Amino acid sequence: MFELLGIPPQALFGQLLLGLINGSFYALLSLGLAVIFGLLNIINFSHGAQYMMGAFVAWMLLTYTGINYWWALLIVPLVVGATGVVIERLMISRLYHLDHLYGLLLTFGLALIIQGLFRNQYGVSGLPYSIPAELSGGTNLGFMFLPNYRGWVIVASVVVCFATWFAIEKTRLGAYLRAATENPTLVGAFGINVPRMITLTYGFGVALAALAGVLAAPIYSVNPNMGADLIIVVFAVVVIGGMGSILGAILTGFGLGIVEGLTRVFYPEGSAVVIFVIMAIVLLVKPAGLFGRTQ
Amino acid sequence: MSEALAMTDAITDSLLAVRNLNGWYDESHVLHGINFDVRPGEVVTLLGRNGAGKTTTLRAIMGILGKRQGSVRFDGRELIGLEPRHIAQAGIAFCPEERGIFSSLSVDENLMLPPQVKPGGLTREAVLDMFPNLRERLGSQGTKLSGGEQQMLAIGRILRTGAKFLLLDEPTEGLAPVIVQQIGRTLSQLKSQGFTIVLVEQNFRFAASVADRHYVVEQGRVIDTIPNEDLAANMNKLHAYLGV
Numbered sequence: 001m002f003e004l005l006g007i008p009p010q011a012l013f014g015q016l017l018l019g020l021i022n023g024s025f026y027a028l029l030s031l032g033l034a035v036i037f038g039l040l041n042i043i044n045f046s047h048g049a050q051y052m053m054g055a056f057v058a059w060m061l062l063t064y065t066g067i068n069y070w071w072a073l074l075i076v077p078l079v080v081g082a083t084g085v086v087i088e089r090l091m092i093s094r095l096y097h098l099d100h101l102y103g104l105l106l107t108f109g110l111a112l113i114i115q116g117l118f119r120n121q122y123g124v125s126g127l128p129y130s131i132p133a134e135l136s137g138g139t140n141l142g143f144m145f146l147p148n149y150r151g152w153v154i155v156a157s158v159v160v161c162f163a164t165w166f167a168i169e170k171t172r173l174g175a176y177l178r179a180a181t182e183n184p185t186l187v188g189a190f191g192i193n194v195p196r197m198i199t200l201t202y203g204f205g206v207a208l209a210a211l212a213g214v215l216a217a218p219i220y221s222v223n224p225n226m227g228a229d230l231i232i233v234v235f236a237v238v239v240i241g242g243m244g245s246i247l248g249a250i251l252t253g254f255g256l257g258i259v260e261g262l263t264r265v266f267y268p269e270g271s272a273v274v275i276f277v278i279m280a281i282v283l284l285v286k287p288a289g290l291f292g293r294t295q
Numbered sequence: 296m297s298e299a300l301a302m303t304d305a306i307t308d309s310l311l312a313v314r315n316l317n318g319w320y321d322e323s324h325v326l327h328g329i330n331f332d333v334r335p336g337e338v339v340t341l342l343g344r345n346g347a348g349k350t351t352t353l354r355a356i357m358g359i360l361g362k363r364q365g366s367v368r369f370d371g372r373e374l375i376g377l378e379p380r381h382i383a384q385a386g387i388a389f390c391p392e393e394r395g396i397f398s399s400l401s402v403d404e405n406l407m408l409p410p411q412v413k414p415g416g417l418t419r420e421a422v423l424d425m426f427p428n429l430r431e432r433l434g435s436q437g438t439k440l441s442g443g444e445q446q447m448l449a450i451g452r453i454l455r456t457g458a459k460f461l462l463l464d465e466p467t468e469g470l471a472p473v474i475v476q477q478i479g480r481t482l483s484q485l486k487s488q489g490f491t492i493v494l495v496e497q498n499f500r501f502a503a504s505v506a507d508r509h510y511v512v513e514q515g516r517v518i519d520t521i522p523n524e525d526l527a528a529n530m531n532k533l534h535a536y537l538g539v
């Protein structure tokens with residue numbers, strides 16, 4: 001059948017795999033954006049820079065202290081998430097009584113500053129981060145050759161996305177978060193510390209971005225611009241999925257990665273723009289996004 | 296007004312003492328010196344027309360009004376200036392007029408949401424015994440309940456917290472007579488268990504069936520105080536106040 005269409009199966013599966021890898025990053029990043037947007041009502045424009053910080057902190061840990069990839073998966077989200085906590089406490093929290101636009105401008109400015117600092121220090125040529133030995137090499141699946149690290153990225157992303165979804169939709173802590181997203185005033189009047197919840201939620205969203213950065217480090221070169229390039233697509237993903245929907249962010253992330261991969265097979269010229277074309281159509285047909293609820 | 300003040304001044308053993316409470320929405324001055332008292336174990340109502348300032352008074356006590364001045368003493372402690380969560384932790388629970396059932400939470404999650412602030416709250420089982428309708432709907436989305444069931448959920452969930460002082464904003468609004476009766480029985484039951492209740496009501500027949508004393512609110516002030524036993528003698532006056 002593939003031969004009929006003139007497409008070798010290896011190329012199809014190869015692009016599907018690439019699509020799933022990209023989709024893994026779209027899903028992790030748009031999930032963090034959705035969690036933050038849900039409770040804070042701001043679009044976190046620093047998200048790409050925080051993803052880049054994740055990759056850089058992993059690189060620094062390895063280069064300066066010898067701390068390996070596996071520890072980095074744990075330490076980096078904590079460290080970068082903590083910077084998010086500080087940013088929320090010191091800056092973002094002062095803007096909640098103003099229009100959402102101010103939060104957007106602040107986080108956009110922060111992104112430019114963070115990227116500028118890393119560019120000054122490390123240049124833009126990119127730094128290598130090698131695949132951990134345990135995950136080097138690949139596996140022959142019969143129909144295709146799967147590099148182990150790429151398989152790991154997909155599995156890790158699915159697990160983290162599912163765990164986040166579970167924590168938000170199925171646990172008591174998640175019920176607090178959902179309630180505060182709906183009506184923070186009433187949740188506060190029940191005696192719950194809503195400001196602290198907001199701070200921790202921002203820290204968590206940032207930690208997700210940083211985790212994605214660690215996962216990305218061995219695949220893409222560690223580069224100050226890596227977040228800025230990716231985040232534009234992720235914003236389109238978020239618009240398509242609908243702001244604030246957790247499951248929507250995850251499914252749209254993986255789905256659009258696959259759509260992008262398939263486009264690269266069947267109509268390569270369109271692969272760079274297909275997500276933006278879908279975004280335009282969704283905006284026209286269902287402005288709240290595929291999974292969004294109209295307010 | 297001086298009559299109202301004179302009567303409230305006579306109460307010295309209040310659990311809640313509201314004095315010269317002023318409140319604003321942005322620039323708009325809505326409460327102009329509210330005074331009233333609630334003794335431990337009492338049910339007290341705030342009666343008044345739509346827009347009189349009853350809801351705003353409850354919001355001001357709970358600390359969720361943007362700007363407020365004056366004094367709200369609860370159990371000897373000044374609440375003005377405290378964050379809402381600290382007011383809740385002091386032992387005051389709030390059931391808002393719009394009920395505040397969360398649509399993204401199941402009935403059970405809504406019920407279990409408010410954290411315990413004091414020991415001695417009702418157990419989940421006791422709340423479900425009190426409102427058996429809820430038991431069959433625990434897995435449903437909170438806002439899928441009927442209006443009456445949502446009201447039961449809104450009252451039931453704050454009974455778990457251990458707070459013994461309840462602010463209930465129009466719990467009978469828009470409900471069928473049988474449900475109103477059920478809520479009336481619940482309030483009497485709570486009173487007998489030692490709860491203290493501030494009840495905002497438009498339905499003064501309902502109010503008369505549960506309350507010890509009524510405060511009449513008009514244009515952001517308490518303009519009259521009527522002990523429940525004097526209610527019959529004051530019917531004409533009350534009709535004039537409420538415009539019914």
Ligand SMILES: Nc1ncnc2c1ncn2[C@@H]1O[C@H](COP(=O)(O)OP(=O)(O)O)[C@@H](O)[C@H]1O
Pocket residue numbers: 320323325343344345346347348349350351352
């Ligand atoms: N969110 C608000 N913003 C501005 N004004 C309000 C708001 N809520 C109520 N008001 C005004 O405050 C006054 C008192 O309202 P409220 O306390 O809700 O009255 P009641 O509960 O006695 O019907 C009314 O004039 C009302 O229009």
Ligand SMILES: [Mg+2]
Pocket residue numbers: 349350351392
């Ligand atoms: Mg009202």
